[in-house]
Amino acid sequence: VDINERKLYEHTWFEDFDVVERDLTFGIKILCHCSFWHLQASLTVFLFLLFSSMPSEMLMKIFSYLDAVSLLSVGCVNKRFYHLANDNGIWLKIYSRCFQPKRTIWAMKSEQTETVSLGCAALCDRKPGCWKEEYIFKQIAAVKTRVMRLVKPVDPYTGLPCKNKEAMKASGLSWIIVLKDKNGKEHVMEKANLSFKDTSVTIIWYSTDLPCLDILSTLKLYGVMPLLSDQSGAPIKNGPRLRSLIAEYHLANLTESSVAVGADKLVQLFSLNPGLLVGLWKKNEIAFVIVNLHYHQLLERSTLGSATVQYALPPNKPVLDDVDPEYGLHDYNLHVDMHGGSCTYLCGTFRGLFCRKGDIANGYLRLTVVSLKDHTKHVPLPGTLGLSWETDVFKGNVKDCYVMDVTLLDETGKPFWCFSAPVHVEPSSKASCLYDYMGPIYTTDYADAEGKVSVELVWLEETKEYIIVNLVLYISTKKVNDWYGTNY
Numbered sequence: 001v002d003i004n005e006r007k008l009y010e011h012t013w014f015e016d017f018d019v020v021e022r023d024l025t026f027g028i029k030i031l032c033h034c035s036f037w038h039l040q041a042s043l044t045v046f047l048f049l050l051f052s053s054m055p056s057e058m059l060m061k062i063f064s065y066l067d068a069v070s071l072l073s074v075g076c077v078n079k080r081f082y083h084l085a086n087d088n089g090i091w092l093k094i095y096s097r098c099f100q101p102k103r104t105i106w107a108m109k110s111e112q113t114e115t116v117s118l119g120c121a122a123l124c125d126r127k128p129g130c131w132k133e134e135y136i137f138k139q140i141a142a143v144k145t146r147v148m149r150l151v152k153p154v155d156p157y158t159g160l161p162c163k164n165k166e167a168m169k170a171s172g173l174s175w176i177i178v179l180k181d182k183n184g185k186e187h188v189m190e191k192a193n194l195s196f197k198d199t200s201v202t203i204i205w206y207s208t209d210l211p212c213l214d215i216l217s218t219l220k221l222y223g224v225m226p227l228l229s230d231q232s233g234a235p236i237k238n239g240p241r242l243r244s245l246i247a248e249y250h251l252a253n254l255t256e257s258s259v260a261v262g263a264d265k266l267v268q269l270f271s272l273n274p275g276l277l278v279g280l281w282k283k284n285e286i287a288f289v290i291v292n293l294h295y296h297q298l299l300e301r302s303t304l305g306s307a308t309v310q311y312a313l314p315p316n317k318p319v320l321d322d323v324d325p326e327y328g329l330h331d332y333n334l335h336v337d338m339h340g341g342s343c344t345y346l347c348g349t350f351r352g353l354f355c356r357k358g359d360i361a362n363g364y365l366r367l368t369v370v371s372l373k374d375h376t377k378h379v380p381l382p383g384t385l386g387l388s389w390e391t392d393v394f395k396g397n398v399k400d401c402y403v404m405d406v407t408l409l410d411e412t413g414k415p416f417w418c419f420s421a422p423v424h425v426e427p428s429s430k431a432s433c434l435y436d437y438m439g440p441i442y443t444t445d446y447a448d449a450e451g452k453v454s455v456e457l458v459w460l461e462e463t464k465e466y467i468i469v470n471l472v473l474y475i476s477t478k479k480v481n482d483w484y485g486t487n488y
Contacts, residue, residue, distance in 0.1 A: 142229065168298075187209075199405045200293060200294050201293050206390075213280060214284060221247045224243055244307075277289070318483060330353075330355070337405035367473040402422070427441070455471050
């Protein structure tokens with residue numbers, strides 16, 4: 001601080017010395033009478049009283065040495081700090097350091113003169129906080145540009161961006177769950193393990209401090225993205241973050257309202273759409289929570305919503321075709337993944353799926369992927385199906401259940417119906433009519449508002465593997481009509 005500034009601060013400080021002395025004396029009394037366990041809290045109160053007693057000019061000088069993250073944090077203390085931390089002069093300096101001009105025209109001396117004059121002009125007729133908003137918007141735009149560059153190339157087999165994983169890491173995207181009990185108290189779970197697959201990501205949360213299921217009412221899933229980046233472009237994870245609500249699940253009466261997927265000696269698994277799996281210990285306590293998220297529109301759903309409202313996917317604009325009498329019934333492509341933790345049982349693409357008008361029944365189009373009659377297309381699944389899980393203390397494998405990822409593309413290669421969900425295998429009730437395989441028949445079924453999936457498998461004891469002998473997709477005619485503008 002130069003001499004004139006120091007004199008100004010000293011003069012202002014000693015004008016309010018009586019107020020400062022009174023507040024500091026009160027703070028010291030608190031420190032002298034507190035116990036060891038309350039020392040940290042009392043010290044915080046003391047420091048707050050110290051800073052609150054300072055003149056605004058001195059606080060502004062201190063704030064001018066803070067970075068963007070610290071300045072935003074200071075602005076959350078109280079109304080006075082908020083207005084001081086909104087100063088355009090401070091934020092203009094931060095903005096200039098982060099977003100420097102790309103080219104220089106004049107010598108150093110001229111450039112400095114130009115910067116000062118630009119700063120003076122930029123501070124005039126600007127509302128407080130204007131440069132803070134400009135800085136934050138520019139940071140968000142820079143992250144968006146990097147992410148859009150990564151998601152531009154599309155995989156022809158899945159119709160999804162090739163570098164989804166890299167784009168999520170570049171944006172600093174993560175996911176959290178908020179468990180709300182019946183008294184309104186929220187329990188936030190941030191630490192999670194991620195497992196990236198071809199078309200989905202599996203997220204698992206576990207802790208010894210998870211509340212009992214009996215007291216919980218809802219579970220909310222959020223996408224969380226850092227608001228700011230450092231000079232290298234890496235997201236600042238300990239700074240301010242944006243929350244985007246992805247899904248909300250009701251946990252009251254979970255064991256009755258959900259689907260029991262399976263169990264082992266330690267846990268029971270219960271599934272809720274879309275893609276939620278809750279593992280319970282035998283005493284009805286939560287062991288872990290697993291969420292399966294399909295990559296389709298995942299970045300948008302995880303970043304463009306708000307803390308209370310989910311991101312609404314833009315409606316598809318149908319392209320009418322009055323020439324093709326079976327428009328919307330053919331040229332579908334399917335990419336399907338079946339996995340259970342670290343094991344992948346199937347990763348395949350099936351092309352040229354179609355449905356005749358006569359096969360439309362009960363409000364569904366029937367797309368046959370694997371037929372009972374064509375044994376050349378039957379698909380083996382190596383190993384025993386099961387879903388692996390792990391916590392801090394225990395780990396296990398629940399047999400006869402797995403995660404199914406379905407990506408159905410329309411005739412133009414756009415994702416038409418996508419989901420990632422846990423499913424289970426159960427013995428079939430109908431008698432076997434297969435002559436090529438000797439073994440029990442099992443089925444796997446999935447259904448949501450847009451369609452259904454039906455899988456039939458045969459267990460071969462000799463080779464210890466399942467064979468998919470029938471795989472059929474049932475697509476809602478409403479979904480088809482809305483997508484293509486037809487009237488089936």
